[in-house]
Amino acid sequence: RTAIRVQIRGADYSRIDVFLDPQSLRVRGLIERVRSGGAERMVAFDDFRKINGCYIPFSRQVSIGGELIYEMEASCRINLDAGLSLFEPPQELLKQSQ
Secondary structure (H helix, E strand, O other): OOOEEEEEEOHHHOEEEEEEOOOOOOEEEEEEEEEEOOEEEEEEEEEEEEEOOEEEEEEEEEEEOOEEEEEEEOOOOOOOOOOHHHHOOOHHHHHHHO
């Protein structure tokens, strides 16, 4: 597919390539490359889907030195009927921090 590529370069040959749809300018893919200890780590995000107005990548591949480390396909559900208590720390942790 045709895409606009925007490249952001950082130190040590690190870079991010963002691939945009030419008509909508919506992100189609993103590849992050970081050099650490000589080996290049690459994370590729793909399959962006609109969820509640936000585009979220549903596919991610991670490789180091050109070798695939893992591949992940995701699913997402936002704003489930989760109560606020789900985000409160357990009482045991609160007592330990006092």
